[in-house]
Amino acid sequence: MRISSLLALFLMLLPPALAEGLPDLGDTAQLALTPQMERRVGESIMRDIRLHEPDFDDDPEATAYLNALGNRLVSNSADARQDFEFFLVKDATLNAFALPGGYIGVHTGTIIGAQSESELAAVLAHEIAHVTQHHMARMASKEGQLSMAMLAAMALAVLARNSQLGSAAAAIGQASAITAQISFTRDFEREADRLGFLTLEKSGFDVRAMPTFFVRLQKAGRLYENNAPAYLRTHPVTSERIADAQNRIQGLTYRQVPDGLDFQLVRAKLRADQGTSRDALAQAEGDLRDKKFSNEIAARYALAVALLRAKEPVRAEAELAPLMKTTDHPMFAGLAARIKQAKGDNQGAADGLKQALARYPNNRALNYAYIEALQQLGKNRDAAALVEEQLKNYPRDARLYGLQAKGYASLGKRLLQHQAQAEAYVLQGSLPAAIEQLQLAQKSGDGDFYQLSSVDARLRDLRRQLEQETKEAKEKK
Numbered sequence: 204m205r206i207s208s209l210l211a212l213f214l215m216l217l218p219p220a221l222a223e224g225l226p227d228l229g230d231t232a233q234l235a236l237t238p239q240m241e242r243r244v245g246e247s248i249m250r251d252i253r254l255h256e257p258d259f260d261d262d263p264e265a266t267a268y269l270n271a272l273g274n275r276l277v278s279n280s281a282d283a284r285q286d287f288e289f290f291l292v293k294d295a296t297l298n299a300f301a302l303p304g305g306y307i308g309v310h311t312g313t314i315i316g317a318q319s320e321s322e323l324a325a326v327l328a329h330e331i332a333h334v335t336q337h338h339m340a341r342m343a344s345k346e347g348q349l350s351m352a353m354l355a356a357m358a359l360a361v362l363a364r365n366s367q368l369g370s371a372a373a374a375i376g377q378a379s380a381i382t383a384q385i386s387f388t389r390d391f392e393r394e395a396d397r398l399g400f401l402t403l404e405k406s407g408f409d410v411r412a413m414p415t416f417f418v419r420l421q422k423a424g425r426l427y428e429n430n431a432p433a434y435l436r437t438h439p440v441t442s443e444r445i446a447d448a449q450n451r452i453q454g455l456t457y458r459q460v461p462d463g464l465d466f467q468l469v470r471a472k473l474r475a476d477q478g479t480s481r482d483a484l485a486q487a488e489g490d491l492r493d494k495k496f497s498n499e500i501a502a503r504y505a506l507a508v509a510l511l512r513a514k515e516p517v518r519a520e521a522e523l524a525p526l527m528k529t530t531d532h533p534m535f536a537g538l539a540a541r542i543k544q545a546k547g548d549n550q551g552a553a554d555g556l557k558q559a560l561a562r563y564p565n566n567r568a569l570n571y572a573y574i575e576a577l578q579q580l581g582k583n584r585d586a587a588a589l590v591e592e593q594l595k596n597y598p599r600d601a602r603l604y605g606l607q608a609k610g611y612a613s614l615g616k617r618l619l620q621h622q623a624q625a626e627a628y629v630l631q632g633s634l635p636a637a638i639e640q641l642q643l644a645q646k647s648g649d650g651d652f653y654q655l656s657s658v659d660a661r662l663r664d665l666r667r668q669l670e671q672e673t674k675e676a677k678e679k680k
């Protein structure tokens with residue numbers, strides 16, 4: 204089941220009675236879905252994805268790269284003020300999709316299959332335009348049965364959060380046969396292409412990537428017919444779109460845009476992470492042997508990743524070492540640490556990460572890795588101090604709270620452990636689980652007066668929030 208059909212799924216699952224019985228939403232033609240409302244809808248779907256979607260890929264290196272690329276494009280889009288979050292879905296097929304409110308999912312297969320960074324940027328720029336032009340909301344605001352149902356589906360997505368209606372993910376499990384997708388209308392596709400092109404150009408990418416990519420997609424579509432990339436179902440590539448894209452590049456001066464090393468390394472890593480470890484290793488070795496690569500450093504890095512996956516850390520280290528001598532990159536430092544850990548050298552891993560962080564203090568993947576390395580060494584106080592410092596910069600980072608909870612557990616501080624775990628759950632969108640953790644914190648018996656009052660206050664606060672949401676859900680039913 205693909206996340207991309209999530210919205211479609213809401214539609215299908217919606218009983219007709221519910222679609223009709225939404226007087227409070229008013230006349231659909233009049234309804235303007237506010238950006239706040241869109242954000243809430245997107246947020247609630249995103250929460251379900253984070254919590255329940257097994258294919259959600261939270262690889263911090265790849266996610267950081269995707270967001271850096273995405274935000275570079277957003278700053279050259281039609282609405283640079285809109286908040287965006289780009290996330291990865293572990294799926295070998297080519298697809299990308301926008302949820303309302305600026306959440307954009309990208310299948311790992313899209314990055315692996317991209318022939319250049321500009322191609323990936325072209326896909327993202329198109330999705331960004333769907334968001335900045337509020338295409339989802341505009342489709343929902345149109346008159347007609349589908350749009351009414353879709354609007355209700357959006358509302359339902361909001362309601363599903365923490366209510367008895369059940370989570371979207373639970374529904375997904377039962378509806379895997381549904382393959383329907385919402386596809387954008389031709390007008391919206393045309394607009395997304397036009398604005399996406401401008402964004403791509405302003406951001407300094409190779410705009411020829413757009414028609415090239417379309418042509419390749421269309422060929423793939425013909426080749427596989429029934430098994431065509433999902434992207435083609437949601438964003439049908441027509442001859443008209445290809446012609447438009449080709450017309451736009453007419454007369455533009457040729458600009459060679461080299462792929463960034465970050466892109467090359469992330470693509471190499473995702474490729475080496477795909478499929479079985481045996482196949483990934485054979486592929487990485489074959490690519491190097493046959494010189495089937497656009498960048499030798501990335502191809503060698505892929506081999507090191509594949510070797511580590513295949514439980515050959517000694518060979519992995521031998522492959523990585525010469526790369527690190529010539530090129531300094533945080534992803535090399537991260538891989539070097541994982542290799543050392545696989546060899547049982549936790550101290551060496553921590554030392555290497557510490558040195559790398561001196562050069563890249565704000566690299567989140569390295570910070571997570573260093574916190575974990577310190578915890579493995581039993582240096583829980585140092586780890587806790589680093590978590591605190593990171594939380595000042597990223598107060599909405601659930602992973603940091605998870606690491607904090609783990610650290611407190613090792614130190615035997617039960618109140619603080621459950622309190623941190625509660626915050627992780629809040630950020631993941633699960634209020635009931637957070638409340639349960641705070642109740643455990645109350646009963647832990649190892650907190651002082653101030654700690655206990657802070658737990659009590661937070662518990663009251665979360666209970667109020669949950670009550671409010673349940674009430675909203677009932678009113679709308």
Ligand SMILES: [Zn+2]
Pocket residue numbers: 329333387391392395437438
């Ligand atoms: Zn589209």
